[in-house]
Amino acid sequence: MSTLKAVRGTRDLLPPETALWNRVEATARAVFARYGFGEIRTPVFEDTQLFVRGVGEETDVVSKEMYTWEDRARAASEKAQSLTLRPENTAGVVRSYIEHKMGDTGMLQKLFYIGPQFRRERPQRGRYRQFWQIGAEVLGPQSSGAESALRDAEVLEMLATLLDELAIPRASEANDGKGWRLALNSVGSSTDRPRYIAALKAALEPVKATMCVDCQRRAETNPLRVLDCKVPEDQPIIDGLPKIAEYLDEASTAHFAEVKAALDACGVPYVIEPRLVRGLDYYTRTTFEFTVALGLGTQNALLGGGRYDGLSEMLGGPKAPGIGFAIGEDRLILTLQALAEAGSVTIAESKLDAYIAPMGAGQNAAALALAKDLRASGLSVEVGDGSFRLKKSFELADKLARRILILGEDEVATGVMTVKTFATGDQVKVERAELGEFLKN
RNA sequence: GCGGCUAUAGUUCAGUGGCAGAACGCCGCUCUGUGGCAGCGGAUGUCGUGGGUUCGAAACCCACUAGCCGCCCCA
Incomplete structure (x- = not known):
C-alpha cells in the first residue's frame, strides 16, 4: 500500500516554524486592535454564486481556479447546491455584512480575518492551493464615511505600520530595493473602468500585430493586462496607450488626490503605478499592491487590495462602499525567513526555562x-x-x-x-x- | 492550464552501466553525577512510484507523482 501524502499544493506547517506563524498573527492582531478592527470568521465554503457574482465570472480565479462541487441532495425535495471553497475572503465578509444587516447599525464596520483560502493553481514557491490570508475590510453605509479617502489612507498606513513592526524594511537605495514597496493606482468608478477598457481596446487594434504574442492574446481577452507586459520591445507602444487617469471622472480624481495627500501627511511612501490593474472585478477607485523583492521569486506580491464601492450591491445588498486588503501570509513568512537568512532580522528560537x-x-x-x-x-x-x-x-x-x-x-x-x-x-x-x-x- | 529543471540516509548533496557514498545530525564507547571540544566505533536507505532496455540499472528509455523555475494569474 502506498503511503498517503499531503495533496498537491498543500503542506504541513510544523514546529518550530509555526512559532513564526503565531508571532506574525499575534503582531497583526495587536496592530488591528489599535486601529479598531474586530475579528470576523466566515465559513471556509460558501454558495458558489457568491464568488461568481462577487469576484466575477470572467476572472481567472472564478473561471478556472475554484474548488467547486455539488453538495448532495438528501431528500427528493431538496435541490443539490453548488458549493465552493473560498478562493478569497472579501466576498464572504460582505455577504456576512449583508446577512447580519450590519449596515443598519449606521456604524462603520472594521473587520479582520485570518484563515486559509483555496485556489487550484499550479503550485510554486509562495503559491499554494491552500494558502493563508490575513486581511481586513472597512465598509459601511455612506453616512458612516466608508467612502472617504481617509479610510483608504488609514488602511494603507496601518499596513505600513504592520510591516514596520514585523521588521520588514522599506525599500531604499541602502538595501538595494530589497524591502517593501507600495504601488498605488486608481481604476476609477464602475462606469470609468468599462470606458477605459473600450478605449484601450480601440488603441490596441492598429498596433497589436507588432507586439509580443502574449499581448496579442491579451488585447483580445483582457486589454488591461497588456499594461503588465514586461517585454522591452513592447514598452514604447505601451507608453503610448491611453492612461487610466485620463478616464477618471471628477469625483474619482478628487478621491485619489485625497488618498495621496493623506499618505503624504502620514509619511507613507508610495509609487503611482498607472499600470497596476487587479484581477478581481469588484475593485473600484483605489487599488494597491505591496511587493517585496526578497525570498519570493516572481511571486513578489506580498499583499494586495483596493476599494470595492459596488460589491455589496452586486451581491444584492444595500449600498456599502468599502476598502480592504489581503496579505499572503505564506509569502510574508517566506519574506521573514529570507530576511533571517540574510541576518537582518532574527527569528528568536525559544528555549525552555x-x-x-x-x-x-x-x-x-x-x-x-x-x-x-x-x-x-x-x-x-x-x-x-x-x-x-x-x-x-x-x-x-x-x-x-x-x-x-x-x-x-x-x-x-x-x-x-x-x-x-x-x-x-x-x-x-x-x-x-x-x-x-x-x-x- | 502551458514550457523547463529536479527527485539517492533525518538534512544538504556526491555518485554516467558493475558491492549504496560523504558531510552534518543521530546512537554507542573513551567518560557509571556534568553538555559544548576531541578521538574511536555503529546504524542510516523501497536510490519518488510503476513499467521497459540490459548478463547486470541509482544511472539509459517511457509513463505517473511531487517539488522547484518561468508563463498565465494572484496573496
Missing part, C-alpha cells in the same frame, strides 16, 4: 512533581527520563533549555537543587523554595 534531569528512574516521580510546580508558576519546563545517562541528559538539556536542573537522591533528600546555566557554565545550589524565582532570571 529549565530541563529537569532525574538521576535514576527512582527520581522520575519527584521530577514530574517538581516540573508541575514550576510550570504552575509560569515557567516552561521539560522533564528528562531518569534512565538516561547524565551525559545524555546534558546534551538534551543544552538543546532544549537555558538551564539544567539535576535531581539526584541528594537533591530530593535535602531539598537543595543543583542548577547549571548553559550560557555561563555557572553551577549553583538553590533551595527548592527559591527555585521558581531563580529560574525566572
Whole structure:
C-alpha cells in the first residue's frame, strides 16, 4: 500500500516554524486592535454564486481556479447546491455584512480575518492551493464615511505600520530595493473602468500585430493586462496607450488626490503605478499592491487590495462602499525567513526555562512533581527520563533549555537543587523554595 | 492550464552501466553525577512510484507523482 501524502499544493506547517506563524498573527492582531478592527470568521465554503457574482465570472480565479462541487441532495425535495471553497475572503465578509444587516447599525464596520483560502493553481514557491490570508475590510453605509479617502489612507498606513513592526524594511537605495514597496493606482468608478477598457481596446487594434504574442492574446481577452507586459520591445507602444487617469471622472480624481495627500501627511511612501490593474472585478477607485523583492521569486506580491464601492450591491445588498486588503501570509513568512537568512532580522528560537534531569528512574516521580510546580508558576519546563545517562541528559538539556536542573537522591533528600546555566557554565545550589524565582532570571 | 529543471540516509548533496557514498545530525564507547571540544566505533536507505532496455540499472528509455523555475494569474 502506498503511503498517503499531503495533496498537491498543500503542506504541513510544523514546529518550530509555526512559532513564526503565531508571532506574525499575534503582531497583526495587536496592530488591528489599535486601529479598531474586530475579528470576523466566515465559513471556509460558501454558495458558489457568491464568488461568481462577487469576484466575477470572467476572472481567472472564478473561471478556472475554484474548488467547486455539488453538495448532495438528501431528500427528493431538496435541490443539490453548488458549493465552493473560498478562493478569497472579501466576498464572504460582505455577504456576512449583508446577512447580519450590519449596515443598519449606521456604524462603520472594521473587520479582520485570518484563515486559509483555496485556489487550484499550479503550485510554486509562495503559491499554494491552500494558502493563508490575513486581511481586513472597512465598509459601511455612506453616512458612516466608508467612502472617504481617509479610510483608504488609514488602511494603507496601518499596513505600513504592520510591516514596520514585523521588521520588514522599506525599500531604499541602502538595501538595494530589497524591502517593501507600495504601488498605488486608481481604476476609477464602475462606469470609468468599462470606458477605459473600450478605449484601450480601440488603441490596441492598429498596433497589436507588432507586439509580443502574449499581448496579442491579451488585447483580445483582457486589454488591461497588456499594461503588465514586461517585454522591452513592447514598452514604447505601451507608453503610448491611453492612461487610466485620463478616464477618471471628477469625483474619482478628487478621491485619489485625497488618498495621496493623506499618505503624504502620514509619511507613507508610495509609487503611482498607472499600470497596476487587479484581477478581481469588484475593485473600484483605489487599488494597491505591496511587493517585496526578497525570498519570493516572481511571486513578489506580498499583499494586495483596493476599494470595492459596488460589491455589496452586486451581491444584492444595500449600498456599502468599502476598502480592504489581503496579505499572503505564506509569502510574508517566506519574506521573514529570507530576511533571517540574510541576518537582518532574527527569528528568536525559544528555549525552555529549565530541563529537569532525574538521576535514576527512582527520581522520575519527584521530577514530574517538581516540573508541575514550576510550570504552575509560569515557567516552561521539560522533564528528562531518569534512565538516561547524565551525559545524555546534558546534551538534551543544552538543546532544549537555558538551564539544567539535576535531581539526584541528594537533591530530593535535602531539598537543595543543583542548577547549571548553559550560557555561563555557572553551577549553583538553590533551595527548592527559591527555585521558581531563580529560574525566572 | 502551458514550457523547463529536479527527485539517492533525518538534512544538504556526491555518485554516467558493475558491492549504496560523504558531510552534518543521530546512537554507542573513551567518560557509571556534568553538555559544548576531541578521538574511536555503529546504524542510516523501497536510490519518488510503476513499467521497459540490459548478463547486470541509482544511472539509459517511457509513463505517473511531487517539488522547484518561468508563463498565465494572484496573496
